[in-house]
Amino acid sequence: xxxxxxxxxxxxxxxxxxxxxxxxxxxxxxxxxxxxxxxxxxxxxxxxxxxxxxxxxxxxxxxxxxxxxxxxxxxxxxxxxxxxxxxxxxxxxxxxxxxxxxxxxxxxxxxxxxxxxxxxxxxxxxxxxxxxxxxxxxxxxxxxxxxxxxxxxxxxxxxxxxxxxxxxxxxxxxxxxxxxxxxxxxxxxxxxxxxxxxxxxxxxxxxxxxxxxxxxxxxxxxxxxxxxxxxxxxxxxxxxxxxxxxxxxxxxxxxxxxxxxxxxxxxxxxxxxxxxx
Ligand SMILES: C[S@@+](CC[C@H](N)C(=O)[O-])C[C@H]1O[C@@H](n2cnc3c(N)ncnc32)[C@H](O)[C@@H]1O
Numbered sequence: 001x002x003x004x005x006x007x008x009x010x011x012x013x014x015x016x017x018x019x020x021x022x023x024x025x026x027x028x029x030x031x032x033x034x035x036x037x038x039x040x041x042x043x044x045x046x047x048x049x050x051x052x053x054x055x056x057x058x059x060x061x062x063x064x065x066x067x068x069x070x071x072x073x074x075x076x077x078x079x080x081x082x083x084x085x086x087x088x089x090x091x092x093x094x095x096x097x098x099x100x101x102x103x104x105x106x107x108x109x110x111x112x113x114x115x116x117x118x119x120x121x122x123x124x125x126x127x128x129x130x131x132x133x134x135x136x137x138x139x140x141x142x143x144x145x146x147x148x149x150x151x152x153x154x155x156x157x158x159x160x161x162x163x164x165x166x167x168x169x170x171x172x173x174x175x176x177x178x179x180x181x182x183x184x185x186x187x188x189x190x191x192x193x194x195x196x197x198x199x200x201x202x203x204x205x206x207x208x209x210x211x212x213x214x215x216x217x218x219x220x221x222x223x224x225x226x227x228x229x230x231x232x233x234x235x236x237x238x239x240x241x242x243x244x245x246x247x248x249x250x251x252x253x254x255x256x257x258x259x260x261x262x263x264x265x266x267x268x269x270x271x272x273x274x275x276x277x
Pocket of ligand 1: 008012020031053054055056057077078079080101102103104119120124125
């Protein structure tokens, strides 16, 4: 069996990676409007070499590659071989390449990238300052960093509402400790801005965004939220009778947000932009 260097390395290559791939179509559809925010920003670019950090299924990397066209190249990177295999099966483009690596530690050629992007792929580093310093080293001077990161859990009702319903039945896990990797680890813009500055970035801006996310039909929404977010681990470890009760509890609250187009709930995230010094 492969030896993993960190818990996150193991998570994304094992259970977390399998769950991501099993739910990939729903995830890509749900997150598409957030990806569009990145594509808006990337319209400003031409003839560039781009790194996508933690590309997942690489739908956004492929869309970026086709938006930028010939003369540009997008390197879609991910720590998870399992996820990357799925991405390679689904996404093809002459100017899209794949790289399996831990971006925190990978020995990139210095000053390689004009632009680094990520949609929710930069919150899982063991040592984020080290990771962003490594990313900075891989970028040309004046290169652009464009990141989408979640704001706090309490602002992301699409996760909070179903997870809170599940916790009526399942044991609620301890909240993550400060600095621990996880979806909300970079939600504090002051702390994150300071870290980016230490890592060698300037002109750091945080644009606050809110978007309603469509989680699909009631069944799809319940399925998705048993696999993603803070309830996923206790759900996975619970006996089947408690899993059934948790699903029923989630279904009851999610049905209150169901419309003709699906279950819709608010999300909140930062578009973080910075320049490499
Ligand atoms: C929440 S998913 C986001 C995937 C994709 N960007 C999207 O928006 O659909 C986080 C991704 O980051 C990857 N990841 C986590 N830690 C990483 C690291 N240290 N280096 C590279 N990729 C990493 C995971 O394997 C996973 O695919």
